[in-house]
Amino acid sequence: MAEYRDRFAELTALGLGVAALSVDEARRSRALALQLQLPFPLLCDPAREVVRSYGLFNAKENGGIAYPATFVLDRDRTVRFRSLDRTAKRVDLEGLFTFLRRGIASSPPAIPARSGIVPSARDWLRIAGNVLRYGIRSPRP
């Protein structure tokens, strides 16, 4: 989420809005939005209904969470770009920006292969603090 925050101005300049979605309940989403100072809305799907209906439910981890994915939706909700990642922790933004710079109506680029992302020491500190505060998983409804 921090990457999207850091590039939010760029996305806005390109004429896009941003929204993020997870299975976290509002309390956790509020904490994340505050900690990371996120300028876009966090949508809460604790029932896992939307995550399931989008085929992105990962039942194997943390009591059931979303697989990382990024979509670019046109104003009529037509998908112009999508990036799914079943292995890495998060979606790479470079493929997204390559697509956006070409223009939203263009065909999607091939997503380059890449290695996993290693969290920084600061990430680990924040993760540890949040585990202590909120527990390891979002409760099921």
Place this chain on the structure above:
Amino acid sequence: MTDLAPPNVTEVAPDFTLSDAAGTPRQLADLCAERPLVLVFYRGHW
């Protein structure tokens, strides 16, 4: 609910309404009504 496949390019993403972190209901159709939207699914808060 059965799990479906993620919507592909040129398909219309399913609409939904979910609460944001402040508890305000947000509809996808509204979020992308004025400008195209980057919709990010993330793993959640650690």
